[in-house]
Amino acid sequence: MDVFNEIIAAESRIRANTLTTPLIESRELGKLIRGKVYLKLESEQHTGSFKARGSLNKLVYLKQRGITDTVTSSSGNHALGYARALEITAGQGTVYLPATAAKAKIEALKNYPVKVVLHDDDPLSTEVFAKASAARANKTWLSPYNDLQVIGGQGTIGIELESQLASIDSVFVTMGGGGLISGVGSYLKRVSKRTKIIGCEPENSPEMSLSLEAGKIVGMDVEKNTLSDGSAGGIEEDSITFEICQTVVDRCLLVAEGEIADGIRTIAQQQHKMIEGAAGVVVASLVRYREQFIGQTVVLVICGANIDLKKYKALI
Numbered sequence: 001m002d003v004f005n006e007i008i009a010a011e012s013r014i015r016a017n018t019l020t021t022p023l024i025e026s027r028e029l030g031k032l033i034r035g036k037v038y039l040k041l042e043s044e045q046h047t048g049s050f051k052a053r054g055s056l057n058k059l060v061y062l063k064q065r066g067i068t069d070t071v072t073s074s075s076g077n078h079a080l081g082y083a084r085a086l087e088i089t090a091g092q093g094t095v096y097l098p099a100t101a102a103k104a105k106i107e108a109l110k111n112y113p114v115k116v117v118l119h120d121d122d123p124l125s126t127e128v129f130a131k132a133s134a135a136r137a138n139k140t141w142l143s144p145y146n147d148l149q150v151i152g153g154q155g156t157i158g159i160e161l162e163s164q165l166a167s168i169d170s171v172f173v174t175m176g177g178g179g180l181i182s183g184v185g186s187y188l189k190r191v192s193k194r195t196k197i198i199g200c201e202p203e204n205s206p207e208m209s210l211s212l213e214a215g216k217i218v219g220m221d222v223e224k225n226t227l228s229d230g231s232a233g234g235i236e237e238d239s240i241t242f243e244i245c246q247t248v249v250d251r252c253l254l255v256a257e258g259e260i261a262d263g264i265r266t267i268a269q270q271q272h273k274m275i276e277g278a279a280g281v282v283v284a285s286l287v288r289y290r291e292q293f294i295g296q297t298v299v300l301v302i303c304g305a306n307i308d309l310k311k312y313k314a315l316i
Contacts, residue, residue, distance in 0.1 A: 003183070006149065006151070007151075007156060010152035013061065019045055020160050021040060021044050023164040025039075028266075029266075040157065040160075040299055042157065042303050043304055048077075048305040048306045049304035050077075050304065051144075054183070055144075056084070056085040059085040061149045068090070070093045071095075072130065073129075073131070074097055075101050075230055075232060076097065077105065077303075078145075079095040080105060082142065083095065086114055094116075095117070100229065101118075103308050117130075145179030145180075146179075146238070152183060157183065157184050161188065167192075168192060168195045168298075169196065169293075170297075172198045173185070173301045173303075174281045176208070176231030181199055185244070185247075189248050198249075199212075202257065204228075208235060212252060226260075227280065227315075230276060264316075265315060266283055268316055276306050282300040282302070
């Protein structure tokens with residue numbers, strides 16, 4: 001499985017329809033570690049999330065092979081990226097969402113040519129149901145993270161970071177199913193072996209951290225709500241991201257819900273940017289564990305901005 005070369009291929013497939021997102025310095029956060037902190041604003045990407053990259057790479061890859069009718073599942077951001085990619089590739093598709101998906105993301109999907117099906121269950125169960133539905137209909141299944149081309153698309157963030165910053169000590173990435181950190185980590189570990197890849201998760205939904213610690217994919221006994229809805233849910237048993245994360249993730253950090261909320265407020269106050277819960281996780285992780293990164297140059301991947309406006313107003 002050659003993730004690095006898939007990232008290079010993805011760069012050529014999607015560059016014309018993907019934004020090179022800004023990398024901005026946060027002097028306030030930099031003071032906390034007496035170093036440099038940069039925000040990679042994937043929140044400014046098309047559809048408000050990094051997910052626009054991976055889904056587009058996959059659908060272009062499939063179209064080149066004559067496949068244009070697909071099924072996927074998402075907690076929201078992948079659905080938006082997938083829907084936009086359908087529009088670009090003139091494909092047909094259905095996306096299954098858990099009933100807990102953010103209303104803002106569901107509403108945004110109405111702007112794209114995609115069939116939306118709400119499934120009244122948690123994200124992993126919705127994913128399993130959607131995958132089975134695709135098999136019954138004899139349609140191609142597109143995993144939101146457990147897919148080489150999806151990972152490759154997310155990895156193009158690493159290509160941008162390499163050109164935007166000469167030296168990086170640590171990159172903080174929120175882990176869910178692991179597609180984002182697998183892509184970014186696989187690229188940066190090849191071009192900058194000294195860069196540490198820091199996986200960040202909410203204490204209420206730390207499935208990847210628990211799995212890496214156990215050496216096998218494990219789930220939560222009880223699913224808990226989290227502001228980081230974009231990273232919530234379990235991991236497919238056969239997920240290729242787990243094996244990749246075992247190779248590229250150097251450390252795992254966990255944060256509480258109150259800290260995630262503080263992270264969202266911090267970016268609103270300091271940078272005047274609206275970010276979602278999954279993005280607040282990396283900010284919270286730096287703040288909580290700041291003493292362990294003194295003097296470093298750190299990048300926080302701000303993975304998305306798609307948060308329900310009522311929830312955001314309440315947090316602020």
